[in-house]
Amino acid sequence: MKKTMTRYSLSLALFSLLSSQTFAQQTKVEDFTAENLFTNNIEGPNFDKAGNLYVVNFKEDGTIGKVNSDGTCELFLTLPKGSTANAIQFDKAGNMYLADFSGHNVLKVNMKTKAISTYCHNDAFNQPNDICITKKDVFFASDPSWKNSTGKIWRIDKGGKETLLTDQMGTANGICLSPDEKILYVNESVQKKVWAFDVDLAGNIANKRLFASFEDGGLDGMKCDAKGNLYVCRWGLGKILVFSKKGKLLKEVQLKGLQSSNLVFSPNGKYAYVTLQDRKGMERFNVK
Numbered sequence: 001m002k003k004t005m006t007r008y009s010l011s012l013a014l015f016s017l018l019s020s021q022t023f024a025q026q027t028k029v030e031d032f033t034a035e036n037l038f039t040n041n042i043e044g045p046n047f048d049k050a051g052n053l054y055v056v057n058f059k060e061d062g063t064i065g066k067v068n069s070d071g072t073c074e075l076f077l078t079l080p081k082g083s084t085a086n087a088i089q090f091d092k093a094g095n096m097y098l099a100d101f102s103g104h105n106v107l108k109v110n111m112k113t114k115a116i117s118t119y120c121h122n123d124a125f126n127q128p129n130d131i132c133i134t135k136k137d138v139f140f141a142s143d144p145s146w147k148n149s150t151g152k153i154w155r156i157d158k159g160g161k162e163t164l165l166t167d168q169m170g171t172a173n174g175i176c177l178s179p180d181e182k183i184l185y186v187n188e189s190v191q192k193k194v195w196a197f198d199v200d201l202a203g204n205i206a207n208k209r210l211f212a213s214f215e216d217g218g219l220d221g222m223k224c225d226a227k228g229n230l231y232v233c234r235w236g237l238g239k240i241l242v243f244s245k246k247g248k249l250l251k252e253v254q255l256k257g258l259q260s261s262n263l264v265f266s267p268n269g270k271y272a273y274v275t276l277q278d279r280k281g282m283e284r285f286n287v288k
């Protein structure tokens with residue numbers, strides 16, 4: 001297939017050439033945890049309302065780790081046999097939800113009792129990979145088929161009822177909402193594209209449009225900050241790219257590890273915490 005230089009990849013090339021050194025000096029990247037505390041499936045960092053940080057696959061797959069403020073880690077939960085989490089979200093009541101890619105579920109965890117239940121299951125799921133949640137406790141889930149380089153996007157309404165929104169995706173991976181919940185961003189790891197959709201009040205998506213595309217590396221987790229800027233994990237390149245909501249490349253953060261799989265912002269918005277699959281641990285950088 002003939003390769004073309006999109007305006008996004010051109011912007012990226014010029015940005016990297018002219019400004020990466022300046023931004024590297026402005027952005028302090030540091031280790032947050034030690035290496036090799038998690039498996040190479042480390043993913044899905046998220047904070048609960050109390051400010052506790054949780055990350056999937058601590059020491060072995062099928063677990064959830066709790067990461068303390070000093071970067072030390074402890075086992076929080078072991079999932080049922082056959083389940084492996086890839087993403088963590090919390091609802092307004094404080095319950096934890098997990099994208100269980102090997103069990104083809106979204107699991108629910110009662111944080112007081114640690115009881116685990118199946119919130120949503122569908123045999124048509126390839127593997128729920130990443131999830132984001134609205135203020136009304138409605139989920140959007142990316143669902144890639146790595147074997148076929150295709151993917152789906154699902155909406156899971158409160159109570160666990162799933163609706164297929166589209167099956168016309170590549171390997172759908174990172175997924176997140178804008179702060180006003182009017183735009184859904186979904187990236188495709190193999191195709192190296194980030195798409196944006198409009199979201200209506202009923203949770204339906206429309207007006208699919210290309211937000212950014214790349215010639216190298218991979219794509220993994222994404223998050224929007226309070227201003228609506230989109231932070232994109234460039235898996236294999238060890239970078240976090242920051243785009244404005246209009247698609248302008250604002251910043252490039254070079255990490256120590258290469259396989260950046262996901263990120264989350266601290267409750268005070270001061271830091272971004274990144275999971276690194278090659279280092280099997282976490283780094284963080286200042287965002288203010």
